[in-house]
Amino acid sequence: MGPVIGMTPDKRAETPGAEKVAGLSQIYKMGSLPEGGDAARPKATLVGSDSADDELTNLNWLHESSNLLTNFRLGSEGLPMVSPLYDIEGDDIPAFGPSCYQNPEKKSATSKPPYSFSLLIYMAIEHSPNKCLPVKEIYSWILDRFPYFATAPTGWKNSVRHNLSLNKCFQKVERSHGKVNGKGSLWCVDPEYKPNLMQALKKQPSSPQSGSLSPHYLSSVLKQSQVQTLKESDIDAATAMILLNTSIEQEILECEKPLPLKPSLQKKRGYSSAFSAPGAVRLQESHSPVASIDPKADHNYSASSMAAQRCASRASVSSLSSVDEVYEFIPNSSHGGSDGSEGFHSEEDTDADEEDDPLGDSGYAPQAHEDSALKGQSGKKRRKQSCQEIDEELKEAAGSLLHLAGIRTCLGSLISTAKAQSQKHRKK
DNA sequence: ATCTCCCTAAACAATA
DNA sequence: TTATTGTTTAGGGAGA
Numbered sequence: 001m002g003p004v005i006g007m008t009p010d011k012r013a014e015t016p017g018a019e020k021v022a023g024l025s026q027i028y029k030m031g032s033l034p035e036g037g038d039a040a041r042p043k044a045t046l047v048g049s050d051s052a053d054d055e056l057t058n059l060n061w062l063h064e065s066s067n068l069l070t071n072f073r074l075g076s077e078g079l080p081m082v083s084p085l086y087d088i089e090g091d092d093i094p095a096f097g098p099s100c101y102q103n104p105e106k107k108s109a110t111s112k113p114p115y116s117f118s119l120l121i122y123m124a125i126e127h128s129p130n131k132c133l134p135v136k137e138i139y140s141w142i143l144d145r146f147p148y149f150a151t152a153p154t155g156w157k158n159s160v161r162h163n164l165s166l167n168k169c170f171q172k173v174e175r176s177h178g179k180v181n182g183k184g185s186l187w188c189v190d191p192e193y194k195p196n197l198m199q200a201l202k203k204q205p206s207s208p209q210s211g212s213l214s215p216h217y218l219s220s221v222l223k224q225s226q227v228q229t230l231k232e233s234d235i236d237a238a239t240a241m242i243l244l245n246t247s248i249e250q251e252i253l254e255c256e257k258p259l260p261l262k263p264s265l266q267k268k269r270g271y272s273s274a275f276s277a278p279g280a281v282r283l284q285e286s287h288s289p290v291a292s293i294d295p296k297a298d299h300n301y302s303a304s305s306m307a308a309q310r311c312a313s314r315a316s317v318s319s320l321s322s323v324d325e326v327y328e329f330i331p332n333s334s335h336g337g338s339d340g341s342e343g344f345h346s347e348e349d350t351d352a353d354e355e356d357d358p359l360g361d362s363g364y365a366p367q368a369h370e371d372s373a374l375k376g377q378s379g380k381k382r383r384k385q386s387c388q389e390i391d392e393e394l395k396e397a398a399g400s401l402l403h404l405a406g407i408r409t410c411l412g413s414l415i416s417t418a419k420a421q422s423q424k425h426r427k428k
Numbered sequence: 429a430t431c432t433c434c435c436t437a438a439a440c441a442a443t444a
Numbered sequence: 445t446t447a448t449t450g451t452t453t454a455g456g457g458a459g460a
Binding site for chain 2: 116117118155156158159162163183184
């Protein structure tokens with residue numbers, strides 16, 4: 001089947017030349033969703049898959065897709081609840097069942113879901129309490145809601161993983177050792193992209209195939225998206241501020257050592273940086289007036305788009321009504337950050353920093369050079385110098401952040417305070 | 429015809 | 445050792 005819409009970013013985009021934009025556009029498309037969830041469909045084969053396959057090819061889902069959007073309802077958390085097969089308009093009633101999603105697919109049990117893998121993953125993650133899920137649970141969620149996959153060949157899992165790895169919308173978060181129960185990392189949706197996703201949803205209505213979006217649905221989604229956007233960005237902002245509290249020296253040290261999350265994270269880091277110090281530094285980019293999410297601009301794969309997105313989401317920081325709020329945020333956010341992303345804690349946070357690469361998209365290499373360069377230099381002196389540089393960057397980042405938030409005051413004192421705290425903390 | 433997007437498959441490495 | 449997880453590459457179908 002063809003192209004479905006979804007956000008599946010191919011990493012090619014990430015590759016230097018390819019950076020084009022793929023991501024967001026994809027996200028965008030996501031909105032239009034009914035992509036053939038081909039994702040799920042594994043090519044054929046297996047048991048019963050014959051029929052399934054046929055169905056896949058026959059676009060049944062397409063017809064159902066119109067209902068999809070409908071099914072995308074907001075959950076209690078404001079997350080969209082997916083129940084793929086409900087009809088927004090109510091024509092097709094959904095047999096909600098135990099869980100509202102219940103069996104969306106009854107109808108389409110044999111047909112592919114109209115969602116792309118990216119969307120499926122996104123939904124799965126968003127519906128999780130912590131907004132982070134291990135691959136296994138993502139599989140489970142999908143299976144749960146889309147029985148189609150139960151009979152599908154295992155290839156769909158590969159596709160899921162492939163999407164997680166390639167799609168910048170998803171961030172891998174190392175599980176903290178303590179709570180590990182299973183292998184693998186947790187996957188979260190990059191907050192930076194949520195707005196885009198929502199944007200995509202917003203556009204869904206226009207999607208030819210999904211033409212029937214109810215106004216209600218749309219408004220809810222948008223509403224939600226606003227809320228979420230705000231939330232996320234606030235978190236981002238808070239994160240950035242928090243970073244000020246972290247030991248700069250420590251960061252340098254971190255930079256000097258190899259990060260645990262290698263390629264994948266590094267690659268993604270370009271954006272996901274929202275949770276990383278470097279990300280904060282990159283905030284400088286937000287000076288650019290990108291306040292809105294330009295669909296065109298947002299492509300998961302392009303660094304520039306990333307920046308734009310980041311800016312967009314950060315821009316919402318301005319929602320903070322006062323500096324006090326910002327201050328309050330600092331401490332609070334330190335707990336975690338956010339809805340849920342248990343992943344964005346401590347260790348993970350620190351490692352997220354590798355990317356100083358402002359444009360990050362390049363992903364890896366550059367950094368390595370710098371690191372090695374740093375290493376090459378003599379210890380303390382070099383480190384101190386680096387600390388200063390980073391300090392400056394952080395200041396700038398904070399400045400940018402505050403600027404975006406419309407808060408231009410107290411930057412100096414804020415920074416000082418933050419530094420003082422970090423030093424204090426360090427001494428301890 | 430070309431580009432882009434998305435999906436799928438497969439190989440391979442790392443890890444539990 | 446095996447299964448799972450994660451990354452990467454390659455290729456094809458379909459839409460713009």
